[in-house]
Amino acid sequence: MPDFLRIYAKQDYLTPGAAHTVELIAETVDPDENTVLLDLAAGKGEAAATLAGRFACRVIAVDGYDPFIHIAAAKFWFYNLRDLASVLRADGRQIPVRSDSIDASYCIGGPSIVGLEPALGELVRVTKPGGHVIVSDVVWREKPGPLGPEWDWMAKAQQISADEYAATLTAAGLTVERTHIHPRSDWEDYQAPMLEVAREAKTAQPADPFFAEDVESQVDLERRALDQFLDYATFITRKP
Numbered sequence: 001m002p003d004f005l006r007i008y009a010k011q012d013y014l015t016p017g018a019a020h021t022v023e024l025i026a027e028t029v030d031p032d033e034n035t036v037l038l039d040l041a042a043g044k045g046e047a048a049a050t051l052a053g054r055f056a057c058r059v060i061a062v063d064g065y066d067p068f069i070h071i072a073a074a075k076f077w078f079y080n081l082r083d084l085a086s087v088l089r090a091d092g093r094q095i096p097v098r099s100d101s102i103d104a105s106y107c108i109g110g111p112s113i114v115g116l117e118p119a120l121g122e123l124v125r126v127t128k129p130g131g132h133v134i135v136s137d138v139v140w141r142e143k144p145g146p147l148g149p150e151w152d153w154m155a156k157a158q159q160i161s162a163d164e165y166a167a168t169l170t171a172a173g174l175t176v177e178r179t180h181i182h183p184r185s186d187w188e189d190y191q192a193p194m195l196e197v198a199r200e201a202k203t204a205q206p207a208d209p210f211f212a213e214d215v216e217s218q219v220d221l222e223r224r225a226l227d228q229f230l231d232y233a234t235f236i237t238r239k240p
Ligand SMILES: C[S@@+](CC[C@H](N)C(=O)[O-])C[C@H]1O[C@@H](n2cnc3c(N)ncnc32)[C@H](O)[C@@H]1O
Pocket: 012, 013, 014, 015, 018, 040, 041, 042, 043, 044, 046, 062, 063, 064, 065, 068, 090, 091, 092, 093, 107, 108, 109, 110, 113, 114
């Protein structure tokens, strides 16, 4: 498994456009101190801390990766948010939360990583009728057809357009209210701290050129894919 902790060492959000998705969540849900949110695949807990800190709402963050869970827990403690934000270690395909108990739920950059249909099924299950479900994910602007091994993880990824993604959300029982396609600059902002980590790995003593090369080649791969066929989208939906 890649060393995610090291690759993402210089960034709090692990998803292109995550800060913008959080703004979309804030303006759509307009949470207050009576609101309970669920953050699936919460990573380092940045979205949960931002929303709890700004709106005094409660946020249940769920992730399956211990190092990020520890960072999220420490962040909630550091910002004095422990009464509002908590983190659970759990599989996003089986969230340990009662059905219809959450005012609004979101998953930033995670549904296709957790497993698209199971993740959506769980978000729909835990959210109260009438509540929003907001997700962001990679979508395909063009479908290139079968890709060779030089495309690494993209060769195995499901090629799904924004319209097909919206249809999957509808099939999961959600009403799609809005689709936002993120600008290319959101990807550049996401990749810049990783390239900084790679630069440091090359000049550190001892240097780690293999790690640096891995990171740079992943970013290069993403850039080629963005030129040709990839996009990132946030979908705002509601459970009827
Ligand atoms: C791209 S990151 C997104 C993190 C965060 N939402 C953000 O935007 O900063 C994907 C996250 O999904 C988590 N994850 C992957 N599979 C999971 C699963 N089956 N259950 C729970 N979390 C999972 C990873 O640990 C990682 O933190």
